[in-house]
Amino acid sequence: MPERPRAYKTEGIILRRRNLGEADSIFTVLSPRQGKFDAIAKGVRKPRSRMRGHLEPLTRSRLLLARGRSLDVFTQAETITPYRAIRDDLERSATALYCAELADRFTIEHADNPGLYELMLAVLEALDLGAPPGPTARYFELQILSLMGYELQLDCCAACRGRLEPVETLLSPSAGGLVCERCRAKAGAGRLLGVRAIKVLRYARNVDIAAFGEVRIDAVLANELEVAMAGVVSHFLEREPRSRHFVEAVAALPGRPNALAPEIVRSDQGP
């Protein structure tokens, strides 16, 4: 086995933090050349830690690490982009965390995947610049599935390769994409997608995230896409991503900040 260097440098996106003991944390990092990996930051929760702000989840940082016996150890960390606008917005935080969870769950440690790093970076940049959270999440879902080898067949029937009519069509994860009407009975469970939704998915597959952000998606279409893609993601992940629940909880909140909504009425204010 070739000797691995004792210290190494990489940039990375912090996907996740878990606290360990009194003052340490384990961070899951997505890197361009070494895929996803866990590493430990010792004393990072102490007040004088210099690494603290640079290892926040959803931060892009320059990292210096030392090989450890089981886990590698962070020796330096310096923020490249803090994505402040994401952190200051609940919807965008929730969506970014959801994407980070998918990046974590779809990958195994140290599996090199530069495409995924680029995708994660593009999504964070877009959200930071104000891209709409829902469509951005759909874009990420579709692209990460392709990168992981689960590209959805959207151009012809995933079962018989036959032509698809421009009508409501079943999206079946177990069949691997859209399924024509004749094959529907033998295809696994799925969701019927309208023509508009199918067009949006095809478009998302072929353009970069900035172009996709320009697409106008109304609430009905957004919900149709969200439900259909949630089923696809859960099928390939073989579980429900935990952070989806949070995305839903945020979506259920009353309006924008300071908006008036009827959910909570103080007793002293009357009806």
Add this chain to the structure above:
Amino acid sequence: MAEGAGGTPEPIGRLIDEFHRLPGIGPKSAQRLAYHILRVPERDALALAEAIGDVKRRIIFCSSCLNITESDPCSFCQDQRRDRTIICVVEQPLDILAIERSGSFRGLYHVLHGLLNPMDGVGPEDLHIRELVERVRAGEVTEIIMATNPSLEGEATAMYVQRLLAPAGVRVTRLARGLPSGADLEYADDITLARALEGRQEL
């Protein structure tokens, strides 16, 4: 624990396992603690066991603010000199000690017992957010200070509570950004904390 399976008598093995489950205690420390207990006089060991039992039997959560207390309501909630129109929301009971030490807050508290952590599956219903909404709904409160850590989880929790309470017309503020990002409130020094409280901003 190499010798665990072989020669360790079962009660010691059990004690080692229990210590190992405590935060910050690795297998080696757990072993050292267990063998230490074996050596100390019986009354010392039993005093420890009794103290643990008392904590679990006698400490309860305040029915109003969810702080840990021996009597309900807790001493803060009972104290009529404290300002009842302002509530400082914290992650854990330890944070109250830090804020009290800073000496710059005279209102009431609310303990969430955690922060939103979507990736670990900790959602709003796992925290004591509903009880906070009830307190606001009761009508006396005019300001909520979100004193959660300036970490991603702390910020998300603060924003979530702000959005939830916005329709009630209560002012929701956030500790000023004097605290470094990712900091734990319980470790913050008194002056930084006092400044953060004074400079709090509307969310």
